[in-house]
Amino acid sequence: MSKFLKFTLVAGIAVSATATAVWSGEYGLGREALPEEIAAWDVKIMPDGRGLPEGSGDVWTGDEVFAEHCAVCHGDFAEGIGNWPKLAGGQGTLDRKDPLKTVGSYWPHLSTVWDYVNRSMPFGNAQSLTPDDVYAITAYILYSNNLVEDDFVLSHENFAEFEMPNADGFIVDDRAETEYAIWHGEPCMENCKDSVEITMRAAVLDVTPDEEGTETEAAAPAAEAEPVEAAATETSPEPAVGPDPELVAAGEKVFRKCKACHQVGEGAKNRVGPQLNGVVGRAAGAVDGFKYSSALEGMAGDGLVWDNESLAAFLADPRGFMKGTRMAFAGLRSDEDIAAIAAYLSTFGE
Amino acid sequence: MSELFKGKSTSRRAFLRGSVAAAAGAVTAGAAQAGTPDPLITDVQPWATGLGDGVDASPYGLPIEYESDVVRRNVEWLTADTISSINFTPIHALDGTITPQGCAFERHHSGAIDLKKEDYRLMINGLVDKPLVFTYADLERFPRENHVYFCECAANTGMEWAGAQLNGAQFTHGMIHNMEYTGVPLRTLIEEAGLDVAGDLKDKWVYVEGADASSNGRSIPMGKALGDCLVAFKANGEALRKEHGYPVRLVVPGWEGNMWVKWIRRIEVTDGPVESREETSKYTDTLADGTSRKWTWVMDAKSVVTSPSPQSPITHGKGPLVITGLAWSGHGAITRVDVSKDGGKTWEIARLAKEGEAKALTRFYLDTTWDGEEMLLQSRAMDDTGYIQPTKAQLREVRGENSIYHNNCIQTWWVRPNGEAENVEVS
Structure with a gap:
């Protein structure tokens, strides 16, 4: 470290001798970061709450905001759906088999919750929440862990006072003392054990992925590409029959926003949202095995069909078009994106 | 033999390879014992008569089709989806030490993003004399170094704690790759911004985050940051792959892969660890008594x-x-x-x-x-x-x-x- 300090000192002198009063590093590369730029990117929250913007949110607001933006993966009560993270529960399980690590049972700092929700959630629509939303969601997560009462209001003023239950549950890496000191020296080369028995076998557990499917999939495109192309030339003499390839390509990019919840294409399965093969032109709510919201089922019962028009209206404002939909997506602001998505989805048949 | 294997294909492949080898073995054995001549030798083969591909048949080459099973694989039940997920390097089928980028494992927390060099910015701020912004072109003007390092996910072999679980070296040990990186020492960039205002560096940290939605922020103690960390833009001689952080990623030699922040966009000198999600709720190691180790950065032998x-x-x-x-x-x-x-x-x-x-x-x-x-x-x-x-x-x-x-x-x-x-x- 001292060598380094000496080095900067020398560099500093050199700079002051040759350059103007403005600081410049050894290479003079890059430019000064502007305060607005730093404010835009430096959103980290320190464990003591430094970095928090002014704002507040209460548990009940949090309940609503959570239902709207988070529950689709984390469950209405932060209990987690399927393999998505459980955010509540698990207190007292850390020393048991398969501990349940949640915000309440495990996370040592509340700042981490605020920071992560603010910068990375909702999944697929990060950085869309207001500071008040984030305070409210954080308050609700605390409430679902029974750590606050339902009249709790979290704000930048009381944030630092909150102590997490597992704050003292961590120690700094101690492998040097507890492990390295023991696993050392000259290893045994002969007669190291009296007997060796197999005590467990992976084949018994039977959880290794089946490679066969992947192989078939990998082989399939090459085999299928030609017939499809041939069919296209035979049946579509006019070039303008299918959707505009550029629009489809644009739609594929826009679809990244949807991918967290929806699959499309060969082998697409229902995930958080239903698979979308053949969705354009299909009656709403028709995918087998997917549990739709009652809102969607209601509109499906009234004869809703997903054509370009209804899809556009839904994607522009999901909750405005379908009050009570479970689709936690804010909507697509641009008409071009909506047209692109529709074009992209229209390329996938049933 | 197949009932012993879940991977139907594992056994099937084993069987296929076995039978192929057995057949070839029989033939070669026969040839060696001066039995039936080997038609692969005695008959003129098509590849010895006709012509092969021209030079531009594949402007950027992929492995020949016969190696199509040497690919990354994912264990579907491990994660909720493939976007915040991991797959595994086919180490069972590779030799030597350098991992080709195309089959080197991927780990994303919010998917592999598209980020052009022209759109790339790297900010250094916090306790520095002058906060700076670099473009990709700026980075290429600093003196560069080349180093070969392994990158291992801290969770490699993590499914095996409670017992033998996954049947294949790819799945038990494949969260690792090893590449030759070209880049600028992190130290060079931090020094360019200046550390005079940081004062005593012993208790200072460097927080690094990526440009993707997860940002995957991690806190690195100053000693390591000024040590062997590299801000890399090439791997194995060519640009990083998108899935490994194109155009620029951090290399933190010997330390857990999660710290090798991809699409690195910000480096901040701080007066303490940020205690981000990735260094509290994840990448901490719970012991039998319920307490957990944190800051377990080094990957042991x-x-x-x-x-x-x-x-x-x-x-x-x-x-x-x-x-x-x-x-x-x-x-x-x-x-x-x-x-x-x-x-x-x-x-x-x-x-x-x-x-x-x-x-x-x-x-x-x-x-x-x-x-x-x-x-x-x-x-x-x-x-x-x-x-x-x-x-x-x-x-x-x-x-x-x-x-x-x-x-x-x-x-x-x-x-x-x-x-x-x-x-x-x-x-």
């Missing part, structure tokens, strides 16, 4: 036999056999690897293909003669700190079974007389 292994069975019968594998240590260079064929009763010293390099993969070989009997294959790595890779029992004794991360135990493959291998635990 580890090794695995990559062949024979469940996805790479012996197909040639008894006689000469090459046992091979990989060894590595985040503390330094591998100095020795031992191999046991009897589950750890007796050990032989393996041959290192090259002298071990610090924080990089080392290839080892045991050139041996197989008697056709069953084997319980193990390997045991030692590094230049004198550390000896522990058994799973030793690890469990200190940590219990809930650590998830940093499982560097000795692995056992049970090779049977038919040449097939299975992931097992032994007493």
Whole structure:
């Protein structure tokens, strides 16, 4: 470290001798970061709450905001759906088999919750929440862990006072003392054990992925590409029959926003949202095995069909078009994106 | 034989390879014994008559179709989706030490993003004399270095804590790759911004985050940041792949892969660790008593036999056999690897293909003669700190079974007389 300090000192002198009063590093590369730029990117929250913007949110607001933006993966009560993270529960399980690590049972700092929700959630629509939303969601997560009462209001003023239950549950890496000191020296080369028995076998557990499917999939495109192309030339003499390839390509990019919840294409399965093969032109709510919201089922019962028009209206404002939909997506602001998505989805048949 | 394997294809592939090898073996054996001449030799083959592909048949080449099974694979049940997920390097089918980028494992927290060089910005702020913004072109004007390092996910072998679970070296040990990186030392960039205002550097940290939605922020102590960390933009001579952080990622040699922030966009000098999600709720190691270790950054010495292994069975019968594998240590260079064929009763010293390099993969070989009997294959790595890779029992004794991360135990493959291998635990 001292060598380094000496080095900067020398560099500093050199700079002051040759350059103007403005600081410049050894290479003079890059430019000064502007305060607005730093404010835009430096959103980290320190464990003591430094970095928090002014704002507040209460548990009940949090309940609503959570239902709207988070529950689709984390469950209405932060209990987690399927393999998505459980955010509540698990207190007292850390020393048991398969501990349940949640915000309440495990996370040592509340700042981490605020920071992560603010910068990375909702999944697929990060950085869309207001500071008040984030305070409210954080308050609700605390409430679902029974750590606050339902009249709790979290704000930048009381944030630092909150102590997490597992704050003292961590120690700094101690492998040097507890492990390295023991696993050392000259290893045994002969007669190291009296007997060796197999005590467990992976084949018994039977959880290794089946490679066969992947192989078939990998082989399939090459085999299928030609017939499809041939069919296209035979049946579509006019070039303008299918959707505009550029629009489809644009739609594929826009679809990244949807991918967290929806699959499309060969082998697409229902995930958080239903698979979308053949969705354009299909009656709403028709995918087998997917549990739709009652809102969607209601509109499906009234004869809703997903054509370009209804899809556009839904994607522009999901909750405005379908009050009570479970689709936690804010909507697509641009008409071009909506047209692109529709074009992209229209390329996938049933 | 197939009922022993979940991977229908594992057994199927083993079977196919086995039968192919057996057939070829019969032929070569016949040829060797002056029986039927080998038509591959006596008949003029099409490739020896006609012409091959022209030079531009594939402007950027992929492996030949016969190697199409040597690919990354994902374990679907591990994660909720493939966007915040991981897959595995096919280490069972590779040799040497450098991992081709195209089959090097991927780990994303919010998907692999598209980020053009022209759109790339790197900010340095916090306790620095002058906060700076660099473009990609700026980075290429700093003096560069080349280094080979392994990158191992802290969760590599994490599914094996409670018992033998996944049947294949790719799945048990494939969250690792090893590449030659070209980049600028992190130290150079931090010094360019100046550390005079930071004062005493002993208690200062460097927080790094990526441009993707997860940002995957991590806090690195100043000593490491000014040590061997590299802001890299090339791997194995070419641009980083999108899935590995194109155009720029951080390289944190010897330390857990999660800290190798991809699409790195911001470097901040701070007066303490940020305690981000990735260094509190994840990448902390819970011990048997419920307390958890944090800041377990270094990847301890580890090794695995990559062949024979469940996805790479012996197909040639008894006689000469090459046992091979990989060894590595985040503390330094591998100095020795031992191999046991009897589950750890007796050990032989393996041959290192090259002298071990610090924080990089080392290839080892045991050139041996197989008697056709069953084997319980193990390997045991030692590094230049004198550390000896522990058994799973030793690890469990200190940590219990809930650590998830940093499982560097000795692995056992049970090779049977038919040449097939299975992931097992032994007493």
